[in-house]
Amino acid sequence: MATTTVQTGTERVNYLNVRTTVASWLLTLDHKRIGILYLLGISFFFVLGGIAASLIRMELATPKGDLLSSDTYNKMFTLHGVIMIFLFLIPSIPASFGNFVLPMMIGARDVAFPRLNLLSWYFFMVGGLLAIIATVKGGIDTGWTFYTPYSSAFAKGEVSLAIVGVFLVGFSSIFTGINFLVTIHKMRAPGMTWFRLPLFVWAMYATSLIQVLGTPVVAITLLLVAVERSFGIGIFDPNRGGDPILFQHLFWFYSHPAVYIMILPAMGVISEVIATFSRRRVFGYHFVAFSSLAIAIIGFLVWGHHMFSTGQSIYAGVVFSFLTFLVAIPSAIKTFNWMATIWKGRVHWEAPMVYALGFLGLFVIGGLTGLHLASLATNVHLTDTYFVVAHFHYVMVGGAIMGYLAALHYWWPKMTGKMYPQSWAKLSALLVFVGFNLTFFPQFILGYMGMPRRYHSYPEEWWALNLLSSAGSSILAVGYLLPAIYLLWSLKYGRIAEKNPWGARGLEWEVVDTLPHPHNFERVPIVTRPAYDYDHPEEPTAIFPTPRPAYVGGGKDG
Amino acid sequence: MSVREVELHLAEHRREVPHLGEQYETIEQQNDAYTIGMWAFIVQEVLFFGGLFAGYAVYRFKYLYEFVAAHHTLSVVFGTLNTFVLLVSSYTMARAVRAAMQQKHHKQLKYLLWTIFFASIFMVNKYFEYSAKYHHNLIPNQSYSAEEIIHHNHLKVENGMVDLGARKVTLEEFTGRTKLFFSFYFIMTGLHGLHVLVGIIILAILAVRAGMDWVRKVPHADYMPVEMVGLYWHFVDIVWIFLFPLLYLMGGQ
Amino acid sequence: MATPHEEHTHAQRVSFYAKTLWVLMALLVVTVLAGFQKMPDWLGIAVALTIAVTKATIVIMNFMHVKFSSKLAWLFAGAGFFWLIIMFAFAFADYASRHWQPEQGW
Numbered sequence: 004m005a006t007t008t009v010q011t012g013t014e015r016v017n018y019l020n021v022r023t024t025v026a027s028w029l030l031t032l033d034h035k036r037i038g039i040l041y042l043l044g045i046s047f048f049f050v051l052g053g054i055a056a057s058l059i060r061m062e063l064a065t066p067k068g069d070l071l072s073s074d075t076y077n078k079m080f081t082l083h084g085v086i087m088i089f090l091f092l093i094p095s096i097p098a099s100f101g102n103f104v105l106p107m108m109i110g111a112r113d114v115a116f117p118r119l120n121l122l123s124w125y126f127f128m129v130g131g132l133l134a135i136i137a138t139v140k141g142g143i144d145t146g147w148t149f150y151t152p153y154s155s156a157f158a159k160g161e162v163s164l165a166i167v168g169v170f171l172v173g174f175s176s177i178f179t180g181i182n183f184l185v186t187i188h189k190m191r192a193p194g195m196t197w198f199r200l201p202l203f204v205w206a207m208y209a210t211s212l213i214q215v216l217g218t219p220v221v222a223i224t225l226l227l228v229a230v231e232r233s234f235g236i237g238i239f240d241p242n243r244g245g246d247p248i249l250f251q252h253l254f255w256f257y258s259h260p261a262v263y264i265m266i267l268p269a270m271g272v273i274s275e276v277i278a279t280f281s282r283r284r285v286f287g288y289h290f291v292a293f294s295s296l297a298i299a300i301i302g303f304l305v306w307g308h309h310m311f312s313t314g315q316s317i318y319a320g321v322v323f324s325f326l327t328f329l330v331a332i333p334s335a336i337k338t339f340n341w342m343a344t345i346w347k348g349r350v351h352w353e354a355p356m357v358y359a360l361g362f363l364g365l366f367v368i369g370g371l372t373g374l375h376l377a378s379l380a381t382n383v384h385l386t387d388t389y390f391v392v393a394h395f396h397y398v399m400v401g402g403a404i405m406g407y408l409a410a411l412h413y414w415w416p417k418m419t420g421k422m423y424p425q426s427w428a429k430l431s432a433l434l435v436f437v438g439f440n441l442t443f444f445p446q447f448i449l450g451y452m453g454m455p456r457r458y459h460s461y462p463e464e465w466w467a468l469n470l471l472s473s474a475g476s477s478i479l480a481v482g483y484l485l486p487a488i489y490l491l492w493s494l495k496y497g498r499i500a501e502k503n504p505w506g507a508r509g510l511e512w513e514v515v516d517t518l519p520h521p522h523n524f525e526r527v528p529i530v531t532r533p534a535y536d537y538d539h540p541e542e543p544t545a546i547f548p549t550p551r552p553a554y555v556g557g558g559k560d561g
Numbered sequence: 562m563s564v565r566e567v568e569l570h571l572a573e574h575r576r577e578v579p580h581l582g583e584q585y586e587t588i589e590q591q592n593d594a595y596t597i598g599m600w601a602f603i604v605q606e607v608l609f610f611g612g613l614f615a616g617y618a619v620y621r622f623k624y625l626y627e628f629v630a631a632h633h634t635l636s637v638v639f640g641t642l643n644t645f646v647l648l649v650s651s652y653t654m655a656r657a658v659r660a661a662m663q664q665k666h667h668k669q670l671k672y673l674l675w676t677i678f679f680a681s682i683f684m685v686n687k688y689f690e691y692s693a694k695y696h697h698n699l700i701p702n703q704s705y706s707a708e709e710i711i712h713h714n715h716l717k718v719e720n721g722m723v724d725l726g727a728r729k730v731t732l733e734e735f736t737g738r739t740k741l742f743f744s745f746y747f748i749m750t751g752l753h754g755l756h757v758l759v760g761i762i763i764l765a766i767l768a769v770r771a772g773m774d775w776v777r778k779v780p781h782a783d784y785m786p787v788e789m790v791g792l793y794w795h796f797v798d799i800v801w802i803f804l805f806p807l808l809y810l811m812g813g814q
Numbered sequence: 815m816a817t818p819h820e821e822h823t824h825a826q827r828v829s830f831y832a833k834t835l836w837v838l839m840a841l842l843v844v845t846v847l848a849g850f851q852k853m854p855d856w857l858g859i860a861v862a863l864t865i866a867v868t869k870a871t872i873v874i875m876n877f878m879h880v881k882f883s884s885k886l887a888w889l890f891a892g893a894g895f896f897w898l899i900i901m902f903a904f905a906f907a908d909y910a911s912r913h914w915q916p917e918q919g920w
Contacts, residue, residue, distance in 0.1 A: 810849030
């Protein structure tokens with residue numbers, strides 16, 4: 004399918020050239036443009052979060068706390084956490100690629116609520132802006148976890164302003180979740196039954212469930228912290244009758260499922276990429292689909308594993324520990340199914356697939372080390388050490404960000420109509436993989452040896468590993484910088500991409516033009532084949548109208 | 562039917578129903594989407610308030626006697642009256658939705674105005690309640706004092722210890738814990754009141770539109786906005802249905 | 815295709831809504847009366863919550879038309895309250911079990 008058709012985007016109307024004023028972008032209702040707007044926003048915040056990370060690693064390159072004062076260091080890791088989690092990872096894949104590709108994947112012209120979609124972007128940008136302002140005005144040093152009573156009673160700085168920012172970003176997330184849930188239920192094209200959906204859609208559905216059910220709880224919790232700061236109430240302050248553990252319960256009720264908001268979309272991307280580049284239907288499609296739901300649901304039942312050593316009852320700890328082991332199972336199921344897909348596939352290693360492979364290795368390590376932390380006994384030793392830091396970076400960066408980069412490289416031609424140079428892309432993937440491991444693997448060892456997290460200085464005996472970690476981070480930084488360069492380069496000088504450069508199955512590749520028409524499809528397609536139907540390459544996944552194009556999901560159920 | 566005929570049918574449908582969004586094929590699809598979208602929003606509101614209920618439950622469990630003593634200063638009369646008023650407002654809202662569905666815009670306007678009326682009574686009652694608390698220094702800010710609670714419950718205070726029957730606590734503890742009750746009281750009823758206020762504003766907008774639909778004799782106005790706001794309004798009522806007994810009535814003996 | 819499009823709505827007879835209001839009023843009276851009965855605290859809470867859940871269910875079914883809505887609407891409506899229960903149950907389990915003493919030999 005990699006025929007080179009000369010296609011100059013300016014000849015045909017597409018979502019980019021249909022109107023080009025600034026207003027047409029800032030007031031757009033097109034899900035594709037909103038996806039691009041989000042992409043720009045999160046990239047900006049990623050750079051800021053990366054700068055904070057660089058300062059942290061520069062400080063930790065030597066044992067003495069000589070680059071930053073301890074207060075400033077605290078502000079740096081807080082900034083890094085708040086930006087990377089709330090302003091980058093949570094929206095990343097859902098709001099950018101989800102927005103762009105989801106309606107196309109299900110055969111819809113747009114999402115269910117385009118105006119809500121635009122509103123959610125504005126909430127995101129305003130919330131992010133408030134967080135930046137809070138930083139510029141002096142910042143916060145509470146950690147992204149805002150633990151009380153420090154955040155509610157003692158911290159100086161712009162805590163309340165930062166909380167308002169996070170609150171707004173939270174609602175952005177909720178709106179996106181509502182939009183996707185309704186879109187997936189009600190806007191599937193005729194013939195697009197639940198089990199013909201691409202697995203990315205299942206992943207987005209599960210993610211949206213979490214966004215809607217979990218985010219409001221952290222919203223009200225942070226609001227209470229702001230209220231406590233303003234009115235001197237002792238909701239979370241033990242000196243005034245409050246219970247700091249209550250804060251932790253309410254905070255982690257969202258913040259644990261939040262990590263599944265970050266990883267599920269990446270897993271969805273990996274399913275797509277592995278299927279395409281192995282030229283095979285994902286092995287165990289139903290298992291992978293249901294495991295997304297299982298992760299979302301069980302993920303709500305494990306939050307106490309962040310509180311094993313903070314004062315929670317030991318019996319609650321036992322229950323949470325057991326459930327945490329349970330939640331690892333669906334992730335393992337996915338991993339085995341992906342590997343089985345690749346095993347007998349006709350694999351070709353283009354850039355997105357290289358990132359996907361990186362995901363597999365790094366996610367497995369991250370996931371397995373989660374079990375060390377899930378076990379009560381080992382948790383006591385490892386909690387609040389660099390082991391935890393390494394674990395979550397393996398899953399969030401090695402997992403979620405690799406998935407994000409895979410998505411970027413996979414759907415780039417569809418979004419921009421241009422192709423980037425493959426060799427540079429594969430080199431970057433390799434640099435990210437190597438740099439990442441050099442940065443974070445030593446941290447497992449450091450944590451095991453007892454190095455605490457959130458300290459700007461450490462004993463001399465840990466210098467070598469920390470230096471290695473910091474050196475690795477510079478390689479990682481190059482790995483991230485390169486895509487920024489060659490992708491932007493490709494916008495102007497890149498080869499013009501064909502409609503389906505990867506030879507993939509799926510509506511966004513088979514039916515939607517490169518560049519997509521403003522309404523994706525001139526007429527609603529009828530889906531006739533299941534997803535990933537590589538065994539029947541002669542049959543298209545969808546065809547255009549035959550009698551009675553009603554919509555699926557229009558009856559009482561759906 | 563041929564493809565062409567079906568497409569003509571859908572195009573005609575779109576002309577008949579001008580409020581059909583471009584992303585939808587039929588009005589049923591759009592209405593279904595709006596309904597479950599609104600329910601998804603209500604679900605997240607349930608979790609939003611739920612966090613407060615959870616916090617209240619935990620502290621009531623820990624400080625039962627202090628919370629009971631504090632809650633005795635709430636006016637059951639006002640609380641009951643407010644519950645009554647909100648239930649009636651839910652009825653008038655349901656009538657407004659019904660009228661909108663039947664395209665009876667004058668009735669729709671009438672019932673929307675009644676709903677606003679009852680909602681406003683609720684807010685006025687709130688004002689009286691809050692003022693009373695303010696006068697008794699029960700607002701949980703720097704000038705909070707537990708004196709009114711002690712006085713209202715006829716509690717004995719000796720040597721800085723408050724006698725709660727089952728146990729004694731220091732005056733400082735008593736003050737702090739009852740202040741916690743009032744923090745939850747004001748945050749929960751305040752947040753709820755904010756939702757009522759926003760509701761009133763939105764209802765006013767709907768009333769204006771109903772009036773315009775009536776004057777212009779619009780035959781097929783979109784009733785979904787009214788129905789969706791109705792869902793929101795009933796949810797606000799339901800929150801109060803839970804708040805009232807848990808804050809005002811739970812006495813414990 | 816000249817006839818205007820007919821929409822099926824959930825509008826019920828007025829008596830349906832009026833009867834619903836009466837039932838809710840009656841339950842309000844029960845709520846207040848129950849609030850003044852002497853009973854152990856845990857029972858008082860159970861009674862209050864049961865009545866409140868009953869009232870809420872009636873509002874959801876009748877005023878919010880869930881009785882006539884798709885199964886999907888039922889699912890969404892139920893999910894929110896179910897999720898709330900999860901949060902309560904687990905958080906409370908912690909507080910309730912904080913002071914349990916471990917069994918000898920376990």
